[in-house]
Structures are given as C-alpha cells and as structure tokens.
Amino acid sequence: MLIAVVFGITSCTKDLDVKPIDPDDVTAEVVYSKPEGYSQGLAKIYGLFSLTGDGIKGDISGDEGFSGFLRVYWNIQELTSDNAKCAWGDAGIDQLNFGQLSPENQFVYYMYYRVMLSATFMNEYLRQTTEDKVKGRGLGNIWPDVQKYRAEVRFLRAYIYWVGLDLFGNIPVVTEADQIGAGLPIQKTQKEVFDFVEKELLEVQNELAAPNSNAYGRVDKAAAWTLLAKLYLNAETYIKEKHYTDAYTYAKKVITESSYKLQNNYAYNFLADNDVNKSEIIWPIASDGTRTQSFANLTFIMNSSTNGGDAAWKSAIGLQGGWNGNRGTAKLAELFGITDKASLESCPDKRAMFRMLDDIKMNDWKTFVQGVGIMKFKNITSTGAVGSDPTGTFPDTDFPMLRLADVYLMYAEAAVRGGGDVDATVPFVNDIRKRAFGDENHNVAKADLTLDFILAERGRELYYEATRRTDLVRFGKFTSADYLWPWKGGAKDGKATDVKYNLLPLPYQEVGSNPNMKQNPGY
Template structure:
C-alpha cells in the first residue's frame, strides 16, 4: 500500500493528475487558487487522488520531482520542503543542531537574530498557508460527495491536515488569519486563542469520521492522529493561550496510547537496539511503522525531494564519515550537534577519549559520530569537524542494504511526525504538571519503557521521584532530537530565550547568551504585513 500511495503522490506532484499554481503566495497569506480540475471530484476514486496532494504538499515541493517547478518561489525549492523547514526553525534554533552553510538567513537561526524578511520563517508561513488553501479547496469540492462513507473519511483527513497546519502556524507565529473557505478577500487576523479553539473543535468533530485505529493505509491518518494532535495541543495550552489543559492532555494521550499503535521493540537488524529501526530505510515494514501515528512517506525513486530524510541523511554526513555507510553517494557536510545535547547522555557514558570527551554510550539513542570531530564548537561556518555529527537517520534497511535509488541521491526513509514515544512523554509531563486523571506510577512505567528500549534492559529505569520537569525535558531531548520538536519544548519550559539555560552560540555568543523574549515567536513575513493591512506584526519585529 505504501508504494502505491507513494506513486500516486509522485504522479500528483508532477502534475499528471492535477495542476498547481502558487506564485501569488508571494503576495497573499492564503492562496485562493483551486488546485484541481473539475473532473477530479467526479467520484470517490478520483477524489482520493486529490487527497494525495494534501499529503504530498507536506512531503514534496513542486510539480517536477525534486526541483524544477516549485510551489513556492523566493527560496531554494529543496529548502522550502515542510520538514526541512521544520528542522530549520525548531532544531537549528536550539541546542540540538548547528549548520555550517551560509545561505541567506540560515546563520541567523542558530544565532537567534532573524528578522521579518528571513527566508526560512517566510517560506514556512507560505508552505503552511498553501496547505490550508489546498485543504480548503478539497473540502469544498469533495463535500457534494460526502454521503459516500469513503469520501466522508477523506474530508475528515483533509480537516485533520488543515488543523495540523494551523497547529504549526500558531506555534511559530501566534496570531494568523483563520481561513476555512476559498476566497480572494484579504483575511482578518485571528488570535491564537481563536485558532486554538478551531483546532480543538475540528479534531474532536472529525474523531468518528476518521477511520478506526490502524484501519487506514500506511501514511494516511486515522482517528488516533487526531487524539495525538490534541495531546500535543493541550500540552502547549498554558504557553499558547494562558489556560492549563493538562487534564485534557492526559485524556487524549490515554486514548492514543490505548490504540493499536505501540512502542517499537523490534530489533530487526540484530544490533541490540530497536530505537535505530525507527530511522532506517525500511521503517515502513521493519516494525517501526507500528509506532508511527502520523508519518510522511519518502521514496528514493517515486517521491524525490531535497528536503525530508534526503536532507537529514546527506546534510549530516561529512568529515571522515563514509557516505556508503548511510546509503548515500556523498555528504553535504552541514549539520552537527552541540555539546549541550551530548551532555544529556552524561550518565550513560561508557568510554571517553584522551581528553576526557565522551565517545561511547550505553544509551542507544546517543547516535553520535566522534571520529575526527571536536566536542567543542569554535566555529560554526564551514567547519564540519567542530561539533559531533549525528548518525540517527540512514538510507539503509535493517539488513544493511542501501535504499532504492541506485544513484544514492534520494532517501527511502520515512519521517515520523508523531509517534507513540512522544505521547508517552506527553502523558508523563501532563501528570507532573498537575493534570487530573493521570497516575504517576503509570507515567513512570511509560518513561521506563522508553528507557528500557534505549538501554536494552531495565538497568537504567527510574523511579517516580526522578520524574521532575527538567528530567522530562532532558528525556524528550534524548528521545526526540532532530524530529522537529525541540524549540516548541524549550518555549514551553521557559528556556528558549532565557539566560538560565545556554548552549554554544545561543544568541550568537560562543558560550551562549539569553535573548529577548519576543524571539519565542517568529515574525509574520514582512511582505505579507505590507500587503494585508488587516495584519499586525508580532511584537519586537
């Protein structure tokens, strides 16, 4: 099913079934154009093809494979892919990652010195606005067929994807227009609280219209995705709208946990770790897929992009690393991590070098490449060997075979957006923060399941007294690094801009420095604010 679905996405992305034109995204915040031909919605089978474009717009970038006819202009097409920009905004701005490239606006992310014209913050806004527009058009055109149960579930999926786009929009930008119909009018600006309520109501309304747990095709969402996204939404409620909703976070975490999805414990390659199976080229079939509640599909032949996991694998390979060991033909020598992430694994060190720097760990999640890499970062730009490299994502399968692209350019590995381990962590945090209906012992058990997988045994289990907020933040870092979560977590814990938690080159200083609190949000794109006088720029920009 995965290959069939990927092929369908690839066909749609090249314009074989539908046409996309979005130059006007440079001018308006929500693109009003319809992306389909009239006969696409003639029946349920045709509507399914249009639905695939909604998923494809999060995984791909345009109409001609990896590059050539971009949906979004004004930024390199491969850079504009959703998960690549998610990494840029939510990982490169934190202790989890640095990049040595000098693309305009890119060095400003880790230095936390971006402005309202930053290419990456602007392109993410456009990408999410495009997704909202695509979903609105699909919902409008599919509604006449909604008496067909299959199409009703398609519409529910489109509403989920629209809610997911808005979840991202209020995370990054706070107050944005809430647009639910195709329109050429300049939209009004809504508050974060209003959009929060919209996301909440959408996800609760579509719950029973989405297919039951595990009943949909791999790569498409079911009702568990709605529960999981509600878990994430409620966990951030106090930060985003000033209302604590940890009880609700517990409720929906429980619903997601008590589904057909489960923590992956399959060690398909026999290396003693089930964690790395989550990030290999066969993670759609090696057991990892059972943990993926919401995942974006990638294929080295049928859905090519310079974003996604192609970016995560290639950009992390450099120095003395052997590209073939990662299933690719070469490294882009860009991404590394800071010692602040490495320090999260301090208690699991099993070996150090002559200078006392860690080089081996008992925790299998400590996927660092240290040979020829320095522990300290003295220079970010053009110095790949400053900082440990990350080996988390690979384009090889559980048996050591390279991905399907014989040239080694593009990667097969799928990218989980929400997985069960995150929901375990959400539950535990909501309990510690005082939510009702949860249980500290249950929370501890969930954390220990994650840690037992990481260590291969129960020797590093923790007790309930260990479950402090700071411990859980560090556990989130250990489990979820480079998966697009870190900035959101640091903002929720009050550490993103604060001087109370520093990492190398935070705020542009070698040893790190605090920055202004307005950096907890990104600016609305400057050209959008100029064109739409209904919009007010975020404070500080």
C-alpha cells in the first residue's frame, strides 16, 4: 500500500526567508535537504485524496473525515444521482439527495476548497523540486527520479482541476508560477480551465512511467490517457466543442498500448486485496486498515452503507461500523431488472451486489431500511480473510479512481457519438458483459450500442464508483424530466429540476470574499 507521510509546510509571512525560531518546526528547506524528502513529499500529495489534517485537527473542517476528498466527491457524484441516497440528517444531506445544492451547502464548501487546497500543496511541491533547487542542494544524483515525481504531481493537479471544471465550471487555476500572496485568485472560464488540463496532460503523458510499470498506487501514462479520454468525452458539456475522436483515440491507447486487463472476477476489484488483484485498476486511492486510517475514504463508503443492527451484514462486509446511511435506489436496482427479493435472487448479472431491505421503494429517504443495500466494497480478501484492522473500523480496500472497464465503455460511447469505429468497440463491451453474466448469452451487437444502453451499462458497471453525476449531466439526464429517480428534485418519485444544477454553485464564502469571482448562472 502507498503510505502518505505528512510533512509540515511553512505559513505565509512577509519575509518568506525567515526561519522558524522553534527547531521542531519543519520547513521546506529542511524537508528537501535530504533525498527522502522528495518521495515523502510525493506521498503527501497522493495522500491528499484520502487523508486530511495531521490526526489532531482537519485542514478544512474540524471534523477531518467529513471533509476529505473522496468522501465529499463520492457524496456529490452518487447521492445527487439515481444511484444512492443518505438517511442522515446532517446539514445539506437533503440537498445532496435532491440534487439541488445551494451556495451555502457545506458539501459545496468542502469540495471547492478541497480542490483549491490540493492544488496549493501540489504547486508548492513543484516550486520546491525544480532542477535548479534540487541540484543547488547538492542532490543532482536524484534529479532523474524527481523529474518523474514532478510529472506525477502535475497529473494529479490536472486531475484535481478537472474535478473543479466538471463540478463548478469557472474556477481559478493557480500554478507554481504564481507567487504566494500575490493577490486573490482570478476566475477562469471553462474553456481556459479545459485548455490548462488538456495541456498539462498532453505534456506529462510523455514524462510519466510506462503503463503498469510504476509502483502500485502511483500514476503512469495510461492514467494520463484515461483522464484525457474523460476530458474529451465531456468536452461538449464543458465547452460546447465535440472532441469524441480524441476521446476515442486516447481510450484506444489505454486498451492497445498498456498491459492493463479486465480482472476475471468483477468482485475482486473491490476487495481488501485489490492491491494484489490489480490488473484492471489504473489508479487507486490506496488504503491500509492499520497505517492509513481515515474516515474520508472507503471507511466512510463501506460503513455508511452497512446496517449497524445486522451482524450478518457487517460480517459479510468485514467491518463492524454499520452507520445506517447510504443505500441504493429502486432506479439502480431497476437497471438490473430487480424489483423485489425474488428478482434479486434470480438476477444473472453478478455485478448486482445488493441486499434486500424492508422496502425497495424509498417512500422516506430518512429511513435506511428503504431502498436496496449495497455490498460492492468489502474488507475481505479474495481468499476470505478479513482486513488488517483488529477493530473492524478501517478497511484495507483501495478505491479504484480509474478502471479499465470504464475505459472500455468510454471507447464505445465515443464511437457511438461519432468519434470512431463502433464495430471495433463491440468486443470490449461484450468482455464486460461476459464477465458480468458468466457466458455469452447476454452479448450485444452493434445495433444495441445506443446512448441509452451505454448510460445504463455504465450504471451497472460503475455504480458506487463516483462517476454517475458526471455521466448523467453528459447524457442530458441530470435535470431533465425524461429520466427520473426517487427524490430527484425533492419529490418521492422524482421530478425535473432547474438546468442550473448541472453545475454546482460556487460557495458563498468564495464569492463574498473574492471580487474576482462571479457566481454560476441561476444561483
């Protein structure tokens, strides 16, 4: 597992050359004076996606786990969609469930500032690791390694700004070239953010490690190609430009120029030893039940989706939390043809890792036992062993941020949208379906590859993996009346919502304190 080693970063002062009086304070000058400081700094950057604070106080919120990247991003992607709803009464949960977030919503605040804070750490790493600085510290012998680290950090920064583009649209883009304290950030247009992310990815793809050759948990060329495919596939949504040929091209590169392969068993992608059964996972957020304990990663996703009063359920998951929060909707179950216990038990699609609750219909979103239980992620290995944390709180399971099956489906979608040869993509869609059903009886033909089919197949393959809101927006279904699900728009059976919700609002704190920022339309 990749273990994040957290080191301190100096606070802003008028004289940035001032050294701390306290010898226990750690500055960049100290950290980067030794070779190991560069790999430790890199681990800190990767850790931004699952860890917060230093174990005493959070970096954005006093509640460390509540504001972590994966937890907030997952909530925004999943709870606003047809996939899941949360029964909790925390402030802002209702708006998540309804897909109608306001500028005052705490999840809007956490997500926006998580993007910006992460970029700040990444920029500082890039400032401290230039060739001149590394060699000036007498560490020229490690420069080749540091070059690779820098490429990874630039990828991660491109990813975090892509998240900002996808969710908020017009955001600032601050880089290592911007001086600290030089002024308030300037808002960029969606086109400017898109162009920055594209440029960074096109440049770093040549500097990253060859596909599947880097240490587990770290990104490679295939990660850059995958994110480029995502960027281009959504370009028409972001900037009203069609880049489907580019999306097709980069998805194809992942398929033909890397050694990533579909895992034979779908469930193995989501077990406690998915760092061993990793052939399909292009980039994970790594977890370790004893060494990277966080309430912001899969600890949250798994415990919040488990019934604390059901010992058998907790045992099957391999965790003992049971927070009675998140569960799937009847609309998600419907994608698998599931409407009741009998149809669940007879469902031939092995991806339907559900548990029937008291009522599949969610008449009250605040009642956890309404809907369908989700048992996709487990803290149990492929051999049946329980994860390493003796308390049964923190999992060893890694979260797949980028996965090959997603690439297969992007490849097909880009082709169907006019970007490439649809015939060439059919075998890859069928590879996914053969794994799901265990035979070829459910294979599809070219004529079956419609956009409606692809959206449904993405729902079946990728539910609970923090992609659904983006998908629904791209397909024009997130706010429309022609695709409804429980509690969309605050109605039990769902209703259309204002198109403004295709973008999140900027947090009121940002708009109120920075005159350079203009609120998104409609808010």
